[in-house]
Amino acid sequence: MLKTILPDENATLALGGAIARGIEPGLVVFLHGDLGAGKTTLVRGVLRGLGFEGRVKSPTYALVELYEVSRLDFHHFDFYRFQDPREWNEAGFRDTFDGRRVSFVEWPEKAHGLLPTADVEITLAIQDVGRVATLKANTPMGIRCLEAAMRPAPVR
Numbered sequence: 592m593l594k595t596i597l598p599d600e601n602a603t604l605a606l607g608g609a610i611a612r613g614i615e616p617g618l619v620v621f622l623h624g625d626l627g628a629g630k631t632t633l634v635r636g637v638l639r640g641l642g643f644e645g646r647v648k649s650p651t652y653a654l655v656e657l658y659e660v661s662r663l664d665f666h667h668f669d670f671y672r673f674q675d676p677r678e679w680n681e682a683g684f685r686d687t688f689d690g691r692r693v694s695f696v697e698w699p700e701k702a703h704g705l706l707p708t709a710d711v712e713i714t715l716a717i718q719d720v721g722r723v724a725t726l727k728a729n730t731p732m733g734i735r736c737l738e739a740a741m742r743p744a745p746v747r
């Protein structure tokens with residue numbers, strides 16, 4: 592378990608950039624934290640780190656935003672509004688967690704029982720100033736991801 596202080600938005604983006612270095616196909620990351628904790632900001636940092644330059648918006652209404660970047664099929668889910676498990680099949684999510692796509696999932700607890708085990712779980716806690724991030728790896732792929740994220744960034 593790792594804990595790090597994120598004093599401002601740029602620190603959240605930088606953490607996302609570090610995590611991007613450890614991404615491999617099939618990785619599933621759960622993002623925990625209250626409304627406004629910075630979950631989408633973190634995903635924005637990951638996507639920027641992977642080389643995506645477009646807009647990264649919250650998938651709260653769409654349930655999922657898809658990105659193709661760095662030869663990865665990247666899914667950013669937000670299950671805040673998810674209620675009916677039938678939506679799961681209708682939206683074609685059944686085939687999504689197939690071990691090839693990369694998935695970052697906000698509010699995974701709302702889709703309890705439908706999601707696979709997360710390789711990595713990240714919790715963002717709101718502080719008076721900034722956020723505290725807690726990172727936990729649950730699988731060998733998750734451990735590899737966090738190890739890569741913690742290594743110093745290569746000098747360009």
Ligand SMILES: Nc1ncnc2c1ncn2[C@@H]1O[C@H](COP(=O)(O)OP(=O)(O)OP(=O)(O)O)[C@@H](O)[C@H]1O
Pocket residue numbers: 597598599600601602603624625626627628629630631632633649651720721722
């Ligand atoms: N480390 C940080 N310190 C202070 N503010 C931050 C930090 N990280 C992100 N923020 C700010 O928090 C606000 C909410 O961020 P964001 O939209 O990413 O949260 P969220 O968890 O995705 O929210 P929601 O669950 O409502 O979609 C943004 O204004 C963002 O700039």
